[in-house]
Amino acid sequence: MESAILFEKLKEKFPQAIKGSTDRFGQLEIQLEAKAIPDVVQFLRDDSECEFNMLIDIVSVDYSAYPDWKEDRFGVVYLLKSLTLGHRAQLKVTVSESNPEIPTISHLYANANWLEREAFDQIGIRFEGHPNLKRILNHHEFVGHPLRKDYPITRRQALSANESLMDEMIVRLKEKGWE
Amino acid sequence: MGVESLPILTTRKDAVLAWGQKNSLWPMPFGTACCAIEFMSVVSSVFDIARFGAELVRFSPRQADLLLVAGTVTFKQGPILKQIYEQMPDPKWVISMGVCASSGGFYNNYCTVQGIDQIIPVDVYISGCPPRPEAILEAIIKLQHKIENPHTTPVAQYKAKEPHFDF
Amino acid sequence: MINNFDTKTLLPVRSSQGLDSLKHQEKKDLVLVNLGPSHPASHGTLRAFLALDGETIAAAVTEIGYLHRGFEKDCEAHTFQQCIPYTDRLNYVSAIMNNVGFCKAVERMLRVEVPERAIYIRVITNELNRIIDHLVCAGANLVDIGALTNFWYSFNVREKVYNILEKLCGARLTSSYTRIGGLSRDVYPEFAAEVKAVLKEIQLGVNDVQKLVSNNRIFLDRTKDICVISKERAISYGWTGPTLRACGVEYDLRKSDPYYHYEDFKFDIPVGSVGDTYDRIFIRFYEIEESIHIIEQALGKMPKGPIITDDKRVALPPKQQTYGNIEGLMNHFKIIMHGICPEPGEIYDFTEAANGELGFYIVADGGKNPYRVKCRPPCFMNFAAFGEMIEGTMVADAVATLGSINIIAGELDR
Numbered sequence: 001m002e003s004a005i006l007f008e009k010l011k012e013k014f015p016q017a018i019k020g021s022t023d024r025f026g027q028l029e030i031q032l033e034a035k036a037i038p039d040v041v042q043f044l045r046d047d048s049e050c051e052f053n054m055l056i057d058i059v060s061v062d063y064s065a066y067p068d069w070k071e072d073r074f075g076v077v078y079l080l081k082s083l084t085l086g087h088r089a090q091l092k093v094t095v096s097e098s099n100p101e102i103p104t105i106s107h108l109y110a111n112a113n114w115l116e117r118e119a120f121d122q123i124g125i126r127f128e129g130h131p132n133l134k135r136i137l138n139h140h141e142f143v144g145h146p147l148r149k150d151y152p153i154t155r156r157q158a159l160s161a162n163e164s165l166m167d168e169m170i171v172r173l174k175e176k177g178w179e
Numbered sequence: 180m181g182v183e184s185l186p187i188l189t190t191r192k193d194a195v196l197a198w199g200q201k202n203s204l205w206p207m208p209f210g211t212a213c214c215a216i217e218f219m220s221v222v223s224s225v226f227d228i229a230r231f232g233a234e235l236v237r238f239s240p241r242q243a244d245l246l247l248v249a250g251t252v253t254f255k256q257g258p259i260l261k262q263i264y265e266q267m268p269d270p271k272w273v274i275s276m277g278v279c280a281s282s283g284g285f286y287n288n289y290c291t292v293q294g295i296d297q298i299i300p301v302d303v304y305i306s307g308c309p310p311r312p313e314a315i316l317e318a319i320i321k322l323q324h325k326i327e328n329p330h331t332t333p334v335a336q337y338k339a340k341e342p343h344f345d346f
Numbered sequence: 347m348i349n350n351f352d353t354k355t356l357l358p359v360r361s362s363q364g365l366d367s368l369k370h371q372e373k374k375d376l377v378l379v380n381l382g383p384s385h386p387a388s389h390g391t392l393r394a395f396l397a398l399d400g401e402t403i404a405a406a407v408t409e410i411g412y413l414h415r416g417f418e419k420d421c422e423a424h425t426f427q428q429c430i431p432y433t434d435r436l437n438y439v440s441a442i443m444n445n446v447g448f449c450k451a452v453e454r455m456l457r458v459e460v461p462e463r464a465i466y467i468r469v470i471t472n473e474l475n476r477i478i479d480h481l482v483c484a485g486a487n488l489v490d491i492g493a494l495t496n497f498w499y500s501f502n503v504r505e506k507v508y509n510i511l512e513k514l515c516g517a518r519l520t521s522s523y524t525r526i527g528g529l530s531r532d533v534y535p536e537f538a539a540e541v542k543a544v545l546k547e548i549q550l551g552v553n554d555v556q557k558l559v560s561n562n563r564i565f566l567d568r569t570k571d572i573c574v575i576s577k578e579r580a581i582s583y584g585w586t587g588p589t590l591r592a593c594g595v596e597y598d599l600r601k602s603d604p605y606y607h608y609e610d611f612k613f614d615i616p617v618g619s620v621g622d623t624y625d626r627i628f629i630r631f632y633e634i635e636e637s638i639h640i641i642e643q644a645l646g647k648m649p650k651g652p653i654i655t656d657d658k659r660v661a662l663p664p665k666q667q668t669y670g671n672i673e674g675l676m677n678h679f680k681i682i683m684h685g686i687c688p689e690p691g692e693i694y695d696f697t698e699a700a701n702g703e704l705g706f707y708i709v710a711d712g713g714k715n716p717y718r719v720k721c722r723p724p725c726f727m728n729f730a731a732f733g734e735m736i737e738g739t740m741v742a743d744a745v746a747t748l749g750s751i752n753i754i755a756g757e758l759d760r
Contacts, residue, residue, distance in 0.1 A: 025454055025693045053581050057694075057722040059707045066711050067690070077707065079694055079722075083581060083597055090694065111584040114730045122418070137414040137759055138290065139255040146289050146419055147718075153288050153416075153423050159254045165395040165407050169378070172405040173397060176737070178376065209384060211391045211413055212756050213438035213519055216482070220508075220518075223501040238385070256391060256412045259384050279415075285431070288416035288423075309438075309519050 003028035006050070006089060014040055027090050029077070034093040034102045037078070041105050044080060044089060052080035052089055055109035060119035063094075065149040072096040076125055078105075095125065104130040122147040132168065139163075193329075200244070200270065201323040204233040207243030209263060212250030214277040217309040226312040231319045240266040245322070246299075249309075251279035252292045264299040272326070273335060274318050275301045278308050300335035376404055381744065383412045391755045392729065394736070394744070401740050406733040410726075410759055417760040421719040425685040426452055426526060429716065434520040436704075436721060437757040439482050440475035442468075442511075443699040444757075445524040450605070451695035451706040452526050455688040458657050464528040465606050466648040470541065471523060473637040473644075474511070477548055478504055479700035479752075480588075480630035487627055487749030488559065491568050496555045503551035506544050510537070526686055527661045528654025538645050545638050552634055560628075569624035573735045573747040576621065584727035587702025588633060589751050592618035592625035599698035610647075611640045623743075626750035660686050685714025701725055701752055723757040 007030055011018045017036030022029045032040060044052040056079035063069045072094040080089040095102060104127040106112040116127040117136040124145035127133055135142060139159040144151055206228075208218050221228050228234050237243040240263045252260055264273070275295055278284035281304045283293035295301060302325060303318045325332040382393040391412035397405045417436065421429045433444040446468050453460060460468075485500035508518045513534055515523040523530055559565045575585075580593045590597060598615045600608040616632035618625030654661045658677050667674030688710040696705040702724030709718040728751040736744040 024691065025695075027694065029692070054584055056584065056696075056703070057705060057707065057720070059694075059718075059720040061709055061718045061720075066709075066717060077692075077694075079705075079707070083595060086602055109584070110579065110582040110734075111727050111730050114726065135411075137411040139411065146416070151289070153419050155289055156291075156293075157254065157289070159257055161258050162255070163409075165393075165409055168407040169395060169397060169405060172407055172733075173376075176405050178397075178404060212415075213435055216438060217519060219482075219486075219501065220505065223505070224498055225502070225505045251413060251415050253412060253414055255414065256383065259412070263384055286415045286420065288419050290414050290416045311518065 003030075003087070003089065006030075006087075009049070010040065010043075013043060024090060027088060029090045029092050031092050031094075034076075034095050037091070037093060038103045038105050038108070040091065041078065041080070041108055045108060049085075050089075051082045051084050053083055054081045055079070055105075055112055055115070056081050056088075058112065058115040058119055060123040060125050060147075062123055062148045064097075074100050074123060074125055076102060076119060100124060101126045101128050103128045106130055121145070124148065132171070197327050197329070201326040202232040203235075204231075204245045204272075204319065204322070205235045205237050205243045206233055206245040206247045207237050207240050207263070207267070208247045208249055209260060210247075210249045211252060211256060212279065214249035214280070214309040217312060218247065218249045218276065218315065221312045221315045226316065228316065228319070231316060231323070233319050240264075241268065243267055244271050246271065246273045247276055248273065248280045248295050249276040251284070251286060252295050252298070253290050254292055255290070257292055257298050260295065261298050272302045272322055273299060274303045274305065274315075274322060276305045276315060276318070277310055278306060281306070284308055302335045375399060379741075381741070383409075392748070392753060392758070394733065394748075396741070396744075398741065401742075403736050403739060403741065403744060406736050406744075408729065408733045410729060412759065413755040414759040415756075417721065418719055421716050423715065425714045426688075426716060427686060429719065430524065430526075431520065431522045434522055435756050436723065436760065437479070437699065437701065437725075437754045438519055439754060440479040440700045441519060441521050442471045442475045442523050443479075443697065444704065445522060446472055447695075447697040447699060447704045448706055449524045449526050450697060451693055451708050452686075452688065454695050455691060455693050455708060455710060456526070456657075456660060456686070458527050458655050458660055460528055461652045461655060462649050463532075463651040464653045466644050467529055467533060467653065468524065469606050469608070469611075469644045470641050470648075471511070471514070473641045474507055474541070476637050476700045477634050478507055480634050481548075481551075483700075483749070483752040484555070484627055484630050487746070487752075488555070488565075490745050490749045491565065493559060493562075493565065496558055499551050499554045499558075503544070503548045506547055510540055510544060513537075513540075525654060525661075527657055528652070532653045538648075541641060541645060545641060548634065549638060552631055556631055566624070568742070568746055569627060569750075570622060571620065572623045572743045573739055573750075574620060574622045575731060575735055579731070579734075580621065583731040585702065585724075585731070586727070587698065587700070587724050588629050589626055589728055590702065591615060592629045593621035594619055599696060599703060603696070605697065608640075611643050613637075613639050623747050623750045687712060687714050696722070699724060701728070701754070701757070721757075721760055723760065725751075725753050725758040729753050729758055 007021050007028055017033045019031040044050045059077040061075045064073050075094045078091040116130055119125045120133050121135040121137050140163045141159050142157050275281045280295050283291050303322050305314050305318045307314055377398045379396045379398055383391045393409040395407045396403050417432055420432055430445055433448045434441040436444045481500040481504050485497045488496040512518050515521040577593045580590050596615055596617050613636045616629050618629050663674040663677050668678040690712045692709045694707045696703050705722030707720040708716055711717040
């Protein structure tokens, strides 16, 4: 499906949530409200004309140093792909610095869990309802979010000891039926 | 009466030990990144580290006496490296392979240790990103020379200068 | 020997706590074991924390980030051209594929046309890198299972490919061969003949390896029906590339979203049927054969001509012009001092790398540095599924599986 048709379709289905669109080198970026992300993504995944069955990536950007940026500070881009129909979709939400919260989509795609953890780790977006929102690339004693524009590139933070991972293991064992 | 006909040979104990140690280095590759791939080339047929008696790659630090740190060491990896080093029995030597391990290389950023000598002492540094296999063989030869001449070569050192944190 | 140092200058690093502190928390009849982050079978720096019931894995938790060396932040601090060496070190086994992926995204942003000859050379070097990647993956995986001879067989031919790459760009692993708008240098005169000779040897090497393993009872027992992942689950995890095709999904960006004339080359996409470790290993051998076909066709079609665009925004002028006339000198100065500055905008562009879809999301603000670069590494998605895949299997199966999903830590953690 052409991304312009997809935009019209989404606009019809979610009139309040869709804010606009921008052409990104042949791919239409659809901007929407942060609150609507799980509903829109679920619709895109399950609708028979869309069938976006793969989440390609979640990209988080700190726009605070971007020239002439008027919207909220952080942008999060969801890239979706349909293996059956072959088309792609690009969704973008912006969230403010004071309240960087987006509802999670980790129940919709299996890889969203880690991708959202990465966005949290690097930029500091909080995903509401995420089962295990903790750092993934940086170590657990790290303070701050390195890909924010106000984080100096050479501010190093040493780690004294690695984490035990016992917190995750206890949850996982319970899921598998162990005491 | 020639020396050859005597059934005994006199030498120093440490010389014999050093001779044995230098010709049977058992490396433990602490491979983290690109350099580890190049280390695999050194072990395989074309370059063949076995020519220098260091082919017996041990993956347990308790069985090794040469720690070959190949690749970038991040702060998250630091405690692991320290533990691996402490698990090795004496005598032990460390080769820092590649610029990332030696100085952080071109990863001058928030997550990379600027040289493993901030964590463990290093005997031989190898430059290159990644070093050519021949450079690794040269480092082994250098280390053999060092083992043979412990009093005329510098001891393994931690970096003397302050690790530059930039808080 | 080593006691004359000042501890104050050292990093405040303690040894890891190990498992001793966890012993009191241990569940009844379960043993907690760390597989990694420094483990011979952990292929770099991956950590899997396992709860073992006998030799069966009852639960597994994975942790990454041990090789997180700040690729994305470093890109923001460097110009577009300077980012190319950093992309080498993403998937360091097939460096040129990352160069091409990054340059292709920036070229689309700049709307620069790459000359035909450069495109064909990119295809050839890309496929050579895909062959190396698959050889290393399969060779290392077979070592994990205990078949060391295959490692020598596959690494011998790999050295020969490296000799070609070394002649081509001066480096063995980290080649930085592409430039934005083309390539750093043209191929040398004997290139085509040497590649053809090496392709024959690769075929022989792959045949040797296959002969050793394809009817080997131990190999089959250790890989058939081990760690099967269903089609739906693999798609949900965002798997692409050989690992997804091993599950039976015929999806290859070279066919579905063709770039660089891949639509003109005749080649097949090998597809697995079960999605087990066996399929994931063998699909790589078949892909090597397809890559050989592509290279043979590309060598035949390679036209003559320039290897870098003449677009003044990105390509340095020839040296005669730099020294000979003022326009050339100014152009040279402008590119060196001001860098390549795409218009403000955002792009997501992707190529089919050896492990799957390698994407770059680049945000430009009109300056010489990228405002933000996000790499979409195929390994990241593969490893996200690892914990779930190995639960219920044995430790030895987990080791065999880890090799088959080909995790390259540089790309996983960036």
